[in-house]
Amino acid sequence: MARAEFERVSKRFGDVVALADFTLAVEDGELVTVLGPSGCGKSTLLRLTAGLEPLSGGTIRVGGRSIERLAPHERDVAMVFQSYALYPHMTVRGNIEFPLRMRGAAREDRRRRAEEVAALVEVAALLDRRPAELSGGQRQRVALARALVRHPALFLLDEPLSNVDAPLRAALRQHVRELQRRLEVTTLYVTHEQAEAMTLGDRMVVLDGGRIQQVDAPGAVYERPANTFVAGFVGTPPMNLFGAEVADGALRVGEQRLDVPPPVRERLSGSRRVVVGVRPEAFTAAREDADGLVARPDPTRRELLGAETIVCARVGEHEVTVRLPGSVDEVPTRVAAPFGALHFFAADGGARLGP
Numbered sequence: 295m296a297r298a299e300f301e302r303v304s305k306r307f308g309d310v311v312a313l314a315d316f317t318l319a320v321e322d323g324e325l326v327t328v329l330g331p332s333g334c335g336k337s338t339l340l341r342l343t344a345g346l347e348p349l350s351g352g353t354i355r356v357g358g359r360s361i362e363r364l365a366p367h368e369r370d371v372a373m374v375f376q377s378y379a380l381y382p383h384m385t386v387r388g389n390i391e392f393p394l395r396m397r398g399a400a401r402e403d404r405r406r407r408a409e410e411v412a413a414l415v416e417v418a419a420l421l422d423r424r425p426a427e428l429s430g431g432q433r434q435r436v437a438l439a440r441a442l443v444r445h446p447a448l449f450l451l452d453e454p455l456s457n458v459d460a461p462l463r464a465a466l467r468q469h470v471r472e473l474q475r476r477l478e479v480t481t482l483y484v485t486h487e488q489a490e491a492m493t494l495g496d497r498m499v500v501l502d503g504g505r506i507q508q509v510d511a512p513g514a515v516y517e518r519p520a521n522t523f524v525a526g527f528v529g530t531p532p533m534n535l536f537g538a539e540v541a542d543g544a545l546r547v548g549e550q551r552l553d554v555p556p557p558v559r560e561r562l563s564g565s566r567r568v569v570v571g572v573r574p575e576a577f578t579a580a581r582e583d584a585d586g587l588v589a590r591p592d593p594t595r596r597e598l599l600g601a602e603t604i605v606c607a608r609v610g611e612h613e614v615t616v617r618l619p620g621s622v623d624e625v626p627t628r629v630a631a632p633f634g635a636l637h638f639f640a641a642d643g644g645a646r647l648g649p
């Protein structure tokens with residue numbers, strides 16, 4: 295257990311900047327998820343930390359000690375990969391004991407610790423089997439056990455659940471969370487699945503193009519995305535984003551003119567064009583005289599999903615997605631989102647305007 299600090303960590307592969315100025319402190323026992331699209335630098339971050347690649351710049355400290363010049367085995371960092379990479383010729387027990395054997399642990403000690411951690415991840419009954427005789431979920435739990443058996447100071451997980459099917463993934467996700475809490479091991483968990491990043495993380499990092507876009511508690515990232523990239527990336531369906539004009543204390547979207555209340559006016563002062571963001575669930579069926587941003591649903595374009603109905607609608611020339619609770623047989627002719635539910639971003643660069 296330890297605090298992990300990343301200070302201006304960067305990595306270039308020739309002209310490709312895989313990671314740029316990555317600065318983050320992961321608190322002792324904290325689980326931070328790293329979410330981003332393919333190629334954003336997630337795996338690079340973990341590989342640099344584990345010592346599988348040298349850094350191009352910056353420093354990584356674990357428990358106050360700089361580790362970037364140490365060999366992988368000296369770093370007190372354990373990593374679990376997407377491909378479980380178990381040794382096929384060894385039993386489950388042999389696989390779990392392997393890191394301890396590499397460190398010269400005594401036989402009895404190896405045995406006891408392997409059995410302890412196998413019980414924790416619920417593979418104790420499988421210790422004598424070989425990886426080929428296990429299901430995907432069981433293999434992944436063995437991989438977790440092998441990484442945890444030596445009580446690393448820092449635990450790195452690189453999309454560890456992406457090879458297991460959806461129902462099992464949900465169960466394993468819960469398992470990883472409980473295990474991590476019980477062991478209080480400082481953890482970085484990389485994923486491109488937002489449900490995983492949101493449900494597992496004490497905090498989450500959103501990464502794009504090798505750069506941190508936002509670091510915050512998952513709820514805060516959802517409620518207050520730092521820029522249009524995060525707004526459009528976190529949330530399913532994603533936040534609706536479209537351009538609007540601000541003039542004379544009013545917001546103009548197509549034919550609509552919405553009075554901007556004074557505190558928001560301050561936030562938008564100086565901008566003539568802004569990007570407006572509105573979550574699909576912010577819209578509700580509205581009467582003709584309703585306030586707020588009005589959208590006109592297209593009754594022919596709806597998806598019934600049981601617990602909710604997704605409807606396409608128009609705000610002026612912009613197409614937006616609306617999410618209504620339950621199975622909606624009769625799509626309302628008008629839906630509206632209250633002004634307070636609108637997010638504002640700079641038209642230039644996409645940074646969030648205001649709190």
Ligand code: ATP
Nearest residue numbers: 307310311312331332333334335336337338339486
């Ligand atoms: P994915 O979710 O697809 O695994 P990722 O976010 O983990 O993606 P990385 O593997 O970290 O992305 O790659 C970040 C960038 O660095 C990509 O543009 C990738 O092509 C590049 N890259 C990674 N490894 C190398 C390498 N060994 N040589 C050259 N470029 C590399």
